[in-house]
Amino acid sequence: MTARIPVVVLAGYLGSGKTTLLNHLLSNNDGRRIGVLVNDFGSINIDAMNVAGQVDVAMSLENGCLCCAVDSDGVDRMLERLAHPGAPLDAIVIEASGIAEPRQLVRLVLSSQNPNIEFGGLVEVVDAAEFDDTRARHPELDDHVRLADLVVVNKVDRVGEADREGVITSVREIADGAVLAVERGRISPGILFEAPEVRESAGARQLSFADLEEHDDDHDQHMHAAYESVEFTAEEPLNPSAFLRFLNERSRGVYRIKGPIDFGPSGDEKRFMLHAVGVYAAFEKTRWKGERATNLVLIGTDLDGEALTARLKSCVDPDPNTIDQMGMLNLARHLDT
Template identity: 40%
Template sequence: MPSSARIPVLILTGYLGAGKTTVLNRFLAASGARIGVIINDFGDVNVDAALVAGQVDEPVSVAGGCLCCISDPEQLDDAFKKLTRPDLRLDAIVIEGSGVAEPPALLRLVMDSRVPKIRFGGLIEVVDAAHIPQAEAAGWDLEQHVRAAAVVLLTKTDLVTDPGARNSLEARIQRANPHAMIIEAPHGNFDPALFVDASDDDELEFGQLALWNPGETLGESQADHDHARHHHVHHQSVTVEHEGPVDPVALSEFALDPPETVYRVKAIVDVVTASGARRFAVHSVAGYVTVDAMARAQEEPAASSLVAIGLELDHADLQARLEAFCLPSTTPPASASQLRRLTRFRT
């Protein structure tokens, strides 16, 4: 990723036994990206850290119990500072929350972080589809835990033989969080490219944004891949390259409220202002938007690149919508209020 880019932080939550560690290991092995991990350690022996050892680039354990209950939030920021060192060249950071962590509180800790080199990358709730009654009998609250999720990964769906039970579960999730993307992930299988990009280079050449995807090569054995592809859909993407600026208002509205099948939007765009063209990196994860200013040579011609990533995309519709943001190079400068519609997401 670009050295100036902020590192996305993904939050992985789910009740004990739901399959978080299996999902995490799958993600680490299959993403093709450099991943840092922050793991809740409830005991003297960090079992989860042992399971991911050898796959993770830089593990960090946060002591003190549940992340959302730590007495000093600075502790989490200390972990972020360690993992955002430029020499690590991480593509993403994953927080594996404890089985009792409340997702909204975890999300708030990340959103309120004072570490400038990170951005929120999405909250993923892991739900064991086969053992919902047992989890709820033990005090777990489905609605509360999926309410803050950008994605709900349903594990052990191969054990659910009653279609009615599966439909009922999905209906409950959708009622609690209509914006959550529900993905089946039996055996922890899913497409990591939906969540994170892998880049081998320190600097991403402008115009190569469309290549900033690991694609469908998931780094798994052929047998695993043959099994997995029958249970989940690979990510899809729609890309628009434009030799000119974009409309900051239209782009900000799209990023804030993307189509329900779009999980991520990423863009490097130029906006014409009264003082000249300005370049921004825009990221949207399930409607959570971040914007960063990028360096740009004033004599450089305006150019923009936009990508929408999700599942079962309407390619023609998305292509048309992304192209509608594109303006001719001769477009009048955006007003200060129009520019603020986009830059308000800078933090």
């Protein structure tokens, strides 16, 4: 089984630092092969391009990046070209133009019929120095920050410490998702997508806490704004209604959740692989190969591990022998077929 390719939408007001962040991800990819959809090639740091720049052509780059220039109408078409079975990609990033409405791009990705991709989240970049002014002039910025699964407060070098704290606090008040404050877009790529060795083994093994920790040890910790992860394991089955309530409540700071869930007899004793980013959740029904257990990894920023664990523990089914049909019906709406 090949894992689906996560598609991340990168948005942010003009000049906030989207291209800088994208270039950072491309040059700190830790072996991930990243496909990029941009509106404009000009500013992407492309050292070795095999094909001369031509809009609407997928280009193989020496650093393993596939790069395309598209308008939003062409996104689905380009996704089809980039994400075909066996595509040599671990992730795709779509950079929205500075004035794009991120909701539309997210909708495009979510409604794509392409079976090889999955939504990888909305990242909104804001300029720490301009945040208050931009909000005043463009009130829709608050919506974008609220909608985002990760808000990157960029250019923190441009503001003094007091102002920096002020901006981060304002962003946290609006944002439901994860928040990272950085300079020059230096986020750790691990918050957005898994390491290639983890992705490639998707059928056999799940992302584990150790994978993340081990992987992150390779980083120069000062180079990247770090993320956190919390692991949750349960031998007893979870109740589907309780777990869906947990997902719907969107825990602050959580960017994504992955792993298998055991819903016991309610779930027909199948292994439900969860892929959740922000409020979006998809389950894939597979078979148990080894021991049945729920084993989730939650990735994000400022995570309250104890509170998350307690919330998840409360999802353990107190009465696993009674089938929760309503819960399974609701869960069916999130099933990837």
